[in-house]
Amino acid sequence: MSKRRPVSVPLRVEPGADLPADERAAVLEAVQQHRQAQGALLPILHGVQDRLGWVPPRTVPLIAFELNLSRAEVHGVLSFYHYFRQARPGRSVVYLCRAEACQASGAAALEAHAKRRLGVDFHGTTADGRYTLEPVYCLGNCACGPSLMVDKELHALVTPERFDELVAKPS
């Protein structure tokens, strides 16, 4: 029998080395900023999404490595929260409220109009890449619905006509 020679298995100690530069930088910047915080994962995912507009699934190994968590733990958190996006959104995200107070003020009709006008269902992105349509359950503007938020700007009393004005603006 031949003597088995010890084989060294190279350990990949630098996950994320093959990430696009902007994604890698976004993760490392967010980690740097929040690493010391207790329960740092949510602030870090927010940091990545604030910079990139989404949290690319391929950044999960790097985030996990930096926080000494398993990839499953990071994926579990990332996929639990509606706000975190695992797909690249359009240039603007339209958050349309479909909770009860807005329903009482015509949100269902606005929702149907918005889907028709943009040609997408919820979570979809328009073919030209300008808008992603997302449902949201309350924007805290319940006395002046229907409400929607585009790029962190809140709009009240949104009629279908007003919706068309908002999405007609050049972006």
Add this chain to the structure above:
Amino acid sequence: MSTTVYVPRDATALALGAEAVAAAITSEAARRKLDVRVVRNGSRGAFWLEPLVEVQTAAGRMAYGPVRAGDVAGLFAAGFLEGRAHALALGEAGSIPYLKNQQRLTMARIGVIDPLSLEDYRASGGYAGLAAALAMEPGAIVQAVTDSGLRGRGGAAFPTGIKWRTVHDTQAGQKYIVCNADEGDSGTFSDRLLMEGDPFCLIEGMTIAGLAVGATRGFIYLRCEYPHAHAALNGAIAAARAAGLLGESVAGSGKAFDVDVRLGAGAYICGEETSLLESLEGKRGQVRFKPPLPAIKGLFGCPTVVNNVITFASVPIVLARGAAHYRDFGMGRSRGTLPVQLAGNIRRGGLVECAFGVTLRTLLEEFGGGSRTGRPIRAVQVGGPLGAYWPASKFDTPLDYEAFAQGGGMLGHGGIVVFDDTVDLAAQARYALEFCAIESCGKCTPCRIGSTRGVEVIDRWLAGDRPAVQESLLRDLCNTMTHGSLCALGGLTPLPVLSALEHFPQDFVKPRAAVAAGS
């Protein structure tokens, strides 16, 4: 002499065009070479009048609203800087009946002061509660809160003093104060109004809680849908730190307390206190088993006070004016005031803070002025998406936790969503189950599976498929969810479903295939 003009920067006011109004006032003043100082206050909560512009005059703060940017030149021409007459003039702001007829204790400052001015806050009685608390033993602070009768304003109405007492009595090296600012219930916005309009009040309340139970760290868990509140809180925390009101030695007392804001990520379930704690720890927002109570093993396993924004914000006035002052408002076991939110299809929507005891009818008719569409009000849902749908026959119920529970409803966080006679309660019942399916954390089966099965059963029923069978299935399912769910999401989702069925059975009779297809 410079004239002070107030233009709100509250999210709703901004959504109605306040930014353009403020810009128009600044540029029109420059054009007319007038010395105008624009202060961005919060909103007083009379939303149908927003943007509500106020001018400081010798006769008081004269209000004009709702002001559009196009009205600004006309206001200047009419002499609004001197408080003169105009079609939009409302008189002195505090004398607007909607505001005058309220009893504002917790929300006394919103819309009045510059939210980020510590001077304004102090000048209007701010930090008097902390000063009183610093002169007291921790146990005495807890006793004062207990004596005030304050109950958790997030919805569960648990006596605040008892919760604080538990944390106070539990020995631990580290304790936490956590503010639940994940105001996810539709029809509620009082937390947002307070955080945007008077953020120091929340910080002061949390600081007092820290002193009372011996906690040195606080977190505000804020929903990410509130970017304006986020900015206001961060601004106020920075100012409080700079003034030595947060940090190693609060107001020079030698006692440490500091607060950080953490953002949620769009999960309704994180308004449930144990999933909120999981989320703060950086995990999936899944509900924990109780016991242990968070007061004994909460954040990172340490004793933790978890209270809603309005609960903490009610503490400074309790300490400043004494427990008896607060307790003297209210009825029965519901003491003090509740900031009610009039929402949905309502003519005069907004915030109404009243002592407990006022009836739904008074709120809907005298404050709210009926529906916005002018049609009869057919139903209201009180207490958020897990609250009961009530018909007009219940509008004489007084605002009181026990009276609402007795009537088969829930007062919750005080949100009232108004529907006119075009509402389809079967569709609303279906939505309640659909919402539960979307937002379930997935930990317990009745909620995770029951909600999805519930939607399917209602769809079959409304499509006319053996209605009697579906009804009995739905009732059975609701029974399982009520008694078998781990937390209030699964446990209370049957409330809107069964109340719709009880009070509006006719909506479930006709085949309504369109309901299923529509959403």
